[in-house]
Amino acid sequence: MNPQVQLAKYSSYHKIWLIILFISITLVTPLPLENLPLEGQFSFEEINHAARDFGNRYQLPPLAVLHPKSVSDIAKTIKHVWKMGQGSDLTVAARGCGHSLQGQSQAHQGVVINMRSLRLHPIQVVVQNGVVQPYVDVYGGELWINILHECLKYGLTPKSWTDYLHLSVGGTLSNAGVSGQAFRHGPQISNVHQLEVVTGKGEVVNCSKKQNAELFHSVLGGLGQFGIITRARISLEPAPQMVKWIRVLYSDFDTFVREQEQLTVAKATFDYIEGFVIINRTGLLNNWRTSFDPQDPVQASQFSSDGKTLFCLELAKYFKHDEADLADQEIKLMLSQLSYISSTLFIAQVSYVDFLDRVHVSEIKLRSKGLWEVPHPWLNLLIPKSSIHRFAEQVFGNILKDTSNGPILIYPVNKSKWDNRTSVVIPEEDVFYLVGFLSSAVPSSTGSDGLDHILSQNKRILDFCESGRLGVKQYLPHYSTQQEWKAHFGPRWEVFKQRKSTYDPLAILAPGQRIFQKSLPIS
Numbered sequence: 001m002n003p004q005v006q007l008a009k010y011s012s013y014h015k016i017w018l019i020i021l022f023i024s025i026t027l028v029t030p031l032p033l034e035n036l037p038l039e040g041q042f043s044f045e046e047i048n049h050a051a052r053d054f055g056n057r058y059q060l061p062p063l064a065v066l067h068p069k070s071v072s073d074i075a076k077t078i079k080h081v082w083k084m085g086q087g088s089d090l091t092v093a094a095r096g097c098g099h100s101l102q103g104q105s106q107a108h109q110g111v112v113i114n115m116r117s118l119r120l121h122p123i124q125v126v127v128q129n130g131v132v133q134p135y136v137d138v139y140g141g142e143l144w145i146n147i148l149h150e151c152l153k154y155g156l157t158p159k160s161w162t163d164y165l166h167l168s169v170g171g172t173l174s175n176a177g178v179s180g181q182a183f184r185h186g187p188q189i190s191n192v193h194q195l196e197v198v199t200g201k202g203e204v205v206n207c208s209k210k211q212n213a214e215l216f217h218s219v220l221g222g223l224g225q226f227g228i229i230t231r232a233r234i235s236l237e238p239a240p241q242m243v244k245w246i247r248v249l250y251s252d253f254d255t256f257v258r259e260q261e262q263l264t265v266a267k268a269t270f271d272y273i274e275g276f277v278i279i280n281r282t283g284l285l286n287n288w289r290t291s292f293d294p295q296d297p298v299q300a301s302q303f304s305s306d307g308k309t310l311f312c313l314e315l316a317k318y319f320k321h322d323e324a325d326l327a328d329q330e331i332k333l334m335l336s337q338l339s340y341i342s343s344t345l346f347i348a349q350v351s352y353v354d355f356l357d358r359v360h361v362s363e364i365k366l367r368s369k370g371l372w373e374v375p376h377p378w379l380n381l382l383i384p385k386s387s388i389h390r391f392a393e394q395v396f397g398n399i400l401k402d403t404s405n406g407p408i409l410i411y412p413v414n415k416s417k418w419d420n421r422t423s424v425v426i427p428e429e430d431v432f433y434l435v436g437f438l439s440s441a442v443p444s445s446t447g448s449d450g451l452d453h454i455l456s457q458n459k460r461i462l463d464f465c466e467s468g469r470l471g472v473k474q475y476l477p478h479y480s481t482q483q484e485w486k487a488h489f490g491p492r493w494e495v496f497k498q499r500k501s502t503y504d505p506l507a508i509l510a511p512g513q514r515i516f517q518k519s520l521p522i523s
């Protein structure tokens with residue numbers, strides 16, 4: 001071949017290659033986020049809010065906050081990040097209310113999706129005649145308090161709650177959602193029929209026990225790792241109107257737990273069963289969870305333990321207006337079988353809404369005093385029944401000197417109400433206790449109220465659980481190394497990891513949980 005022709009050929013090949021290279025660079029280089037065609041919009045300036053949470057200890061600013069107007073906005077955004085591939089370290093976190101404790105809803109230099117802005121349609125309550133149970137369809141960012149109000153218009157209510165209702169559906173379903181109804185109905189994740197989820201590949205998928213069951217179970221209690229919940233179908237039941245709200249005190253731990261547990265097993269029993277620990281309190285209990293009857297704060301002041309450790313059993317009986325007498329009789333009978341300190345019985349009558357929304361009253365009070373936005377070094381543990389006495393002896397008897405930093409919740413739940421196909425990790429025993437140390441680190445305080453003091457106390461509790469091999473699992477877990485996460489999941493780690501590589505193989509979602517890192521392979 002003539003060298004001239006050869007050269008011409010070579011240079012035209014060259015040109016073609018250059019053109020191909022140029023085209024592929026243009027295709028691969030993604031549009032900047034702000035150029036994505038969305039119905040909602042990104043905000044690059046007002047990002048500080050998304051760097052904060054209720055825990056008030058971790059503050060990692062994102063690059064941008066997405067205010068979606070449609071499910072497809074969320075899908076397009078995630079698909080966009082997915083297409084950027086492993087080379088980009090951009091991550092995405094859904095943020096419901098940011099009531100997490102250690103940055104779980106944050107995405108450092110990533111995209112935070114404000115789930116609250118996705119409210120396309122009103123909450124839809126569906127009542128069907130016949131055998132099918134009523135349910136409600138809600139958006140992932142919807143608050144439980146709004147769902148309650150809407151359902152009550154139909155005389156219906158969700159069955160299982162959290163103690164505080166200004167939390168989002170997506171946020172609590174990513175954990176479990178546990179409160180005093182869980183002994184009967186299981187956690188909130190046991191009361192969901194169907195979810196719509198945007199996976200880590202940007203796919204929108206409906207799932208339930210029958211359809212895409214693996215995704216359904218993965219997402220429930222999945223710590224936001226497998227997809228963003230954009231819609232949920234929640235099971236309902238007929239709503240009561242009123243509540244008898246009861247507190248009684250015990251001085252003996254063994255009697256307290258025995259009777260508390262008996263109540264959860266009994267056929268005729270209360271509708272809500274919780275409890276808390278009071279250590280070395282003398283004055284008015286000045287924290288948010290202990291205001292018993294907002295109308296009558298004097299009652300609360302009588303709750304003083306004068307150095308002793310006391311155990312408060314908290315109960316509620318639901319009823320309709322015309323059933324008040326019957327409810328009174330039933331309560332009387334049930335209380336007559338308990339051996340609490342008889343002078344300590346307090347009964348208040350409140351509306352169902354006021355009962356469920358009780359913590360909000362305290363939130364308003366604390367906010368007005370600047371005591372809501374303080375660090376919250378909370379520790380929530382799930383403790384097997386077989387370990388609860390050892391735990392109580394050491395922790396309530398030795399490690400903790402008082403409960404002035406906040407309430408300590410304690411109540412049992414039965415594993416049979418938890419679906420072991422979900423992602424939530426619970427102890428390996430039929431009955432286990434939720435024990436929540438809900439501490440606030442008050443700003444002006446030093447010494448025993450300070451953040452460092454509370455954190456070191458938490459560490460002593462965790463160290464004791466570890467060294468004593470109590471079989472304890474953290475609820476709302478937080479760890480900083482993958483080794484610790486593996487220990488948390490135990491034999492379930494392989495399944496969790498497998499689910500991650502199926503639904504979010506690039507580890508784009510919920511980086512604030514610190515389980516997987518985007519730049520590293522899932523292993």
Ligand SMILES: Cc1cc2nc3c(=O)[nH]c(=O)nc-3n(C[C@H](O)[C@H](O)[C@H](O)COP(=O)(O)OP(=O)(O)OC[C@H]3O[C@@H](n4cnc5c(N)ncnc54)[C@H](O)[C@@H]3O)c2cc1C
Nearest residue numbers: 096097098099100140162163164168170171177178224229
């Ligand atoms: C005062 C108070 C009381 C509480 N009481 C209880 C209680 O009684 N029982 C209980 O179980 N818990 C309780 N919690 C804990 C609460 O359930 C969790 O902190 C929950 O995550 C808060 O919901 P959120 O909407 O603020 O979630 P966020 O903090 O916004 O998010 C939590 C995690 O879920 C992910 N996430 C959020 N939305 C979605 C979504 N739509 N899809 C997928 N992932 C999502 C986030 O990325 C993050 O990883 C309480 C918290 C507070 C502050």
Ligand SMILES: *[C@@H]1O[C@H](CO)[C@@H](O)[C@H](O)[C@H]1NC(C)=O
Nearest residue numbers: 137195196204205206207231
């Ligand atoms: C999921 O189900 C809901 C309600 O049943 C429906 O409106 C929605 O379009 C479905 N989404 C997908 C992706 O199929």
Ligand SMILES: *[C@@H]1O[C@H](CO)[C@@H](O)[C@H](O)[C@H]1NC(C)=O
Nearest residue numbers: 279280281307400401402404
């Ligand atoms: C009870 O609390 C007081 C003050 O908060 C403290 O001085 C005292 O040592 C505590 N008592 C016990 C038994 O821990």
Ligand SMILES: *[C@@H]1O[C@H](CO)[C@@H](O)[C@H](O)[C@H]1NC(C)=O
Nearest residue numbers: 264265414415416417430431
């Ligand atoms: C737990 O629930 C199961 C199933 O309902 C029941 O058989 C068992 O007695 C319960 N156990 C305890 C200790 O409450």
Ligand SMILES: *[C@@H]1O[C@H](CO)[C@@H](O)[C@H](O)[C@H]1NC(C)=O
Nearest residue numbers: 416418419420421422492495
């Ligand atoms: C879940 O529980 C069922 C019934 O108790 C059991 O057969 C099954 O092996 C359990 N599955 C897992 C994943 O633990």
